[in-house]
Amino acid sequence: MTQTKPFDKCPICCSELAEKQVVKPLRSGVYTAVIKVRAEVCLHCGERLYSQETVKLFEDIRRKPL
Numbered sequence: 001m002t003q004t005k006p007f008d009k010c011p012i013c014c015s016e017l018a019e020k021q022v023v024k025p026l027r028s029g030v031y032t033a034v035i036k037v038r039a040e041v042c043l044h045c046g047e048r049l050y051s052q053e054t055v056k057l058f059e060d061i062r063r064k065p066l
């Protein structure tokens, strides 16, 4: 269990990924929560890849009423 990066290459275009902090809007009912998370961002096509932990965080936020 030494893998820290969930992705090596962009699954869309196989380009390099860079870890960046991105702003992610999450809708929860009539509200939208905007959170900052780390994501792997494709330098070529801009695809964002989130780790499983981050995806789980999104789900937790979506489930919670604000």
Ligand SMILES: [Zn+2]
Pocket (backbone or CB within 6 Å): 010, 011, 012, 013, 014, 015, 042, 043, 044, 045, 046, 047
């Ligand atoms: Zn790409």
